[in-house]
Amino acid sequence: MNTLVLICAFIMGFSIMTVELLGGKILSPYFGGSVYVWGSIITVFMLALSIGYLVGGRLSLKEPNTRKYGVIFIFAALTTLPLVIWHAELSDWVFIQIEDPRYGSLVTSVILFLIPTTIMGMVAPYSVRLLVANAESSGQTAGFLYFVSTLGSALGTIMTSFYLVLWFELDYILYGVTIVLVIVGIIAMLFPKPLPKAEKAELINE
Amino acid sequence: MSKYLLGFLAATFVGLSLAPTASDAEIVEEERSLYQNVYIMKEVGLTCMRFRKKSRGDLSQSCIFDERPKELVFDYYKLAMGATFFLEEPEDMLIVGLGGGVLVNRYKEVYPKANITSVEIDGVVADMAKKYFGYTDDSGQYETHVRDGRVFVKRALRKDKRYDFILLDAFNSDYIPEHMMTKEYLEEVKGLLKPGGIIMANTFSSSALFHHESATYQDVFGELYQIHFKDEKTNRVIVVSNEKLPAIKDLLKKANHYKPLLSEYGVDTLRVYDAISDEINWDTDAKILTDQYSPANLLK
Numbered sequence: 001m002n003t004l005v006l007i008c009a010f011i012m013g014f015s016i017m018t019v020e021l022l023g024g025k026i027l028s029p030y031f032g033g034s035v036y037v038w039g040s041i042i043t044v045f046m047l048a049l050s051i052g053y054l055v056g057g058r059l060s061l062k063e064p065n066t067r068k069y070g071v072i073f074i075f076a077a078l079t080t081l082p083l084v085i086w087h088a089e090l091s092d093w094v095f096i097q098i099e100d101p102r103y104g105s106l107v108t109s110v111i112l113f114l115i116p117t118t119i120m121g122m123v124a125p126y127s128v129r130l131l132v133a134n135a136e137s138s139g140q141t142a143g144f145l146y147f148v149s150t151l152g153s154a155l156g157t158i159m160t161s162f163y164l165v166l167w168f169e170l171d172y173i174l175y176g177v178t179i180v181l182v183i184v185g186i187i188a189m190l191f192p193k194p195l196p197k198a199e200k201a202e203l204i205n206e
Numbered sequence: 207m208s209k210y211l212l213g214f215l216a217a218t219f220v221g222l223s224l225a226p227t228a229s230d231a232e233i234v235e236e237e238r239s240l241y242q243n244v245y246i247m248k249e250v251g252l253t254c255m256r257f258r259k260k261s262r263g264d265l266s267q268s269c270i271f272d273e274r275p276k277e278l279v280f281d282y283y284k285l286a287m288g289a290t291f292f293l294e295e296p297e298d299m300l301i302v303g304l305g306g307g308v309l310v311n312r313y314k315e316v317y318p319k320a321n322i323t324s325v326e327i328d329g330v331v332a333d334m335a336k337k338y339f340g341y342t343d344d345s346g347q348y349e350t351h352v353r354d355g356r357v358f359v360k361r362a363l364r365k366d367k368r369y370d371f372i373l374l375d376a377f378n379s380d381y382i383p384e385h386m387m388t389k390e391y392l393e394e395v396k397g398l399l400k401p402g403g404i405i406m407a408n409t410f411s412s413s414a415l416f417h418h419e420s421a422t423y424q425d426v427f428g429e430l431y432q433i434h435f436k437d438e439k440t441n442r443v444i445v446v447s448n449e450k451l452p453a454i455k456d457l458l459k460k461a462n463h464y465k466p467l468l469s470e471y472g473v474d475t476l477r478v479y480d481a482i483s484d485e486i487n488w489d490t491d492a493k494i495l496t497d498q499y500s501p502a503n504l505l506k
Contacts, residue, residue, distance in 0.1 A: 028385040029497050032354025034327070035240055088497075096364070101357055162504070169498035 004066070004191055005130050006148045008073065011184050012123045013152025015177045018160045019080065019120075020045050023113060025170055026087045030095040031105035040102070044109035045117050052121020059122060060129035066188050069130060072122050073185030077178040079116040084174040087112055124149055233259070234338075239330035242379055246338050248272070252279065253338055255306050255331070257379040267331075267377065268306025270339060276312075277472040282408055282441040283309060285433045287316075287471065288478045289371060290464045291457040292404045292445060296320050296370035300362075300398065302355040302386075303376030303408075304332055307341030312471055314348070316464075323349045323369075325358045327376070356386050359394050368400045374407040381410065384502040387419060388495045392426040399448045411442040415505045417492035420444075424486075425494045433481045445482075454482050 023041040024033065031037050059068070091108050098104040127145050132138045164173050231249035238244075242257040254269040269279040278284055286309055296317055301310050304326035313322060324343070326332045329352045335341035343350045351358055355376045372395055376386050385391065395405060405427075409419060411434055423430045427446035431454070434442035445451065461479040468475050495502060 025385075025497070025500075028383075029356060029388070029390060030360065032327070032357045033383055033385055034354060095360065099361070101354065165499075166501040166504045169496075171498060 002131055004188065005069070005127050006145070008069070008184055008188055009123060009127045009145055009149040010152035011180060012073070012076075012120055013149035014156035014159075015076075015181060016045070016049075016117065016120050017153045017156035018164070018173065018177055019083075019113070019116070021157060021160045022165075022170055022173060023109065025165070026112070027091060027105050027108060030091045030108070031101040034101070036102045037105045040105040040109045041113070043106070044113050048114050048117030049121035052118040052123075053125050055118065056122030057125040057129075060126045064126065064129045066130065066191055069123075069126055070185040070187070070189030072119060072126060073181045073188060076116055076119040076123075077181035077185065079119055080174065080178045080181070083112045083116060084171055084178065235334070237330050237334075239328045241328050244328070244330045244334055246334055255334055255338070268308050268335075268339060270306070270308060275340060276470055278308070278312070280441070281435055281438050282443065283312075284471075284473045284478060285435070285441060285443040285481065286373065286375075286406060286408060287312065287468055287473045287475075288433050288443065288445070288482065289313075289373070289404065289406050290316060290468065291460040291475075291479065291482075292447075292452065293317075293371055298367075298369045298371075298400075299323070300367075300369040300372045301325065302359070302372065302374050302395075304335055304341070304350065305375065305377070306331075306339035307335035308339060309373065309375070311340055316467065320370075321347050321349075323351065325351045325353065325355050325376075327352070327354050355383075356391055356394070359391070359398060363394055363397050367398060368403075369398055370400050370403050372398060372403070372405045374405065377408075380503055381415070382502065384500045385497070387422065387502050388497050388500045389422050389426055390497045392422065396426060396446075396448050402449045403447060405444075405446050407444040407446075409442055409444055410440055412440050413505075415502055417489040418495050418502075418505055420488035421490060421492040422494040424490070429484070432483050432485075432487075433478065434483075435477070435481050451484075454484060457482065 020041060023045075024038060027037050027041065031040075056072070090111055094104050094108045094111065098107060124145065127149070128138075128142045131141045131145060133141070160173065168176070231247045233245055234248050234253070235246040236243060236259075243259070245256045245259055247254050247256060251272050252269050253272055255267045257267060271277050271279060278287070297320060299313060299317070299320050299322045301313075301322065301324040304310065304324040307324065310322060310324055313320070326335070332350055332352055342348070355374075374382075374386070374395065376382060399405065407423070410416065411432075420430070420432075423444055423446055427448075429446070429451055431445040431451060432442050433445065458479060461475040465475045493499065
């Protein structure tokens with residue numbers, strides 16, 4: 001079952017970077033391709049992920065299980081959907097409201113990416129909770145989880161920028177991400193993971 | 207992370223124009239801008255602006271002869287002077303991609319009454335244009351806007367600006383930025399034209415992108431003329447309009463009219479006239495570039 005969590009975290013790492021990279025393509029028709037457009041996108045992604053880590057960690061305190069884990073993926077997909085459907089309209093609306101392309105791109109990034117990326121960020125700490133068997137090996141477990149999910153991010157970055165944009169239209173790639181996240185979520189929900197034995201014992205002792 | 211960086215990694219290298227081999231090139235000034243390193247180089251009687259130091263296969267963005275600054279160095283400049291065949295005393299001209307301002311300077315002389323607005327994303331490039339290439343925007347007739355060309359075009363549309371002539375000449379160190387090759391962008395630019403206005407685009411004819419780019423122009427404008435010298439492979443200029451383009455034979459009169467004036471710039475107008483073609487020499491089934499699909503630098 002640990003393998004399932006690792007695969008899920010890998011796919012989430014991949015998806016985050018796919019969306020982030022396409023963010024540049026979504027915003028450039030309205031705000032240009034300048035460094036501040038990337039600055040806006042990266043700022044919002046980092047901010048969202050940091051909030052996601054916090055919330056995901058909190059969430060993992062209360063009866064962690066793979067059913068809830070799967071729900072996070074499905075929520076991530078559902079909140080990505082409005083971005084796919086309305087990114088042009090929303091970007092255009094902000095473009096009309098805000099003349100300065102720096103703040104225009106920042107506000108658009110917040111509207112489009114903050115919520116889905118926050119939810120995506122919840123997966124990492126929650127994965128750690130599902131994987132950790134005891135306090136002693138927790139650092140190693142967390143390290144391996146970060147290794148796998150960041151590897152997913154690296155692959156997501158190169159695949160999206162080198163190949164996916166060449167093979168598919170932007171919206172189709174984003175729809176692909178949402179579909180994959182829903183499927184992963186459902187699979188995660190269907191495979192309830194029993195807590196590692198040591199943890200169970202600890203819980204009983206408490 | 208930036209698409210320019212990805213462009214560097216992914217794209218095969220294509221020079222903007224055939225620059226002289228610069229074994230004895232001397233860097234006069236270099237400045238790092240937000241977008242690239244801008245180099246001003248002196249070499250074999252030329253002053254050039256470049257975005258890369260290495261001269262192999264490069265890629266001079268702008269060049270002038272030190273002795274004869276009016277004479278145009280690159281073939282694409284000469285092709286772009288073909289704009290004069292299509293224009294009837296234009297009042298408002300828009301240049302997207304100022305660079306060294308070499309073309310703007312010539313357009314100013316040919317059309318002294320025209321208002322010319324130039325857009326350049328890189329403030330350092332605009333400064334160098336003034337310092338080394340004789341570009342000025344002091345009088346109220348001329349404006350320089352330092353911003354992304356596409357963003358400028360979108361804003362200009364909202365402000366109901368309209369132009370008789372628009373030159374699309376925005377390049378980064380690889381090629382035209384991806385968001386400035388799409389159908390949506392061209393439709394926006396088309397929206398900025400006065401009735402019967404002319405758009406001219408500086409492009410390359412020597413890459414896989416050629417087919418996609420041509421198909422995209424055809425999709426937006428219906429018909430296009432290409433101007434490129436038969437004995438020169440790289441550069442071609444695309445001419446389109448929001449109305450029917452004049453018949454090529456009807457352009458000969460203007461080509462003759464401007465022959466003496468443009469010969470001062472080293473332009474043989476009849477050679478340029480001969481280089482105009484309405485032939486469809488691209489794969490018309492090529493996928494058009496859109497904001498949804500514009501892997502321009504990967505197709506190159």
